[in-house]
Amino acid sequence: MKRSLEQQDSANLLVMLFNRIYTLRNQVFHGGATYNSRANRPALKNACNLLTVYTELFLQVILDDPCEKEWGRPYYPYITEA
Secondary structure: OHHHHHHEEEEEHHHHHHHHHHHHHHHHHOOOOOOOOOOOOOHHHHHHHHHHHHHHHHHHHHHHHHOOOOOOHHHHHHHHOO
């Protein structure tokens, strides 16, 4: 990570960041961090804050240039029938 920071390698920094967030996600969804436990709570809080910011940025990129890229169909389309 230090090398990526020194070289201002944003792409690699984002890959490392999202890999760590994915690890936290796995801990939450697979029982490594249970309800009301203190395990990784500061890291989880930071990850949630980062995801809030990045989700807004990603959506803005998509909305600003909807025709520039082929974004494809949503992986989980809305259900139209009950």
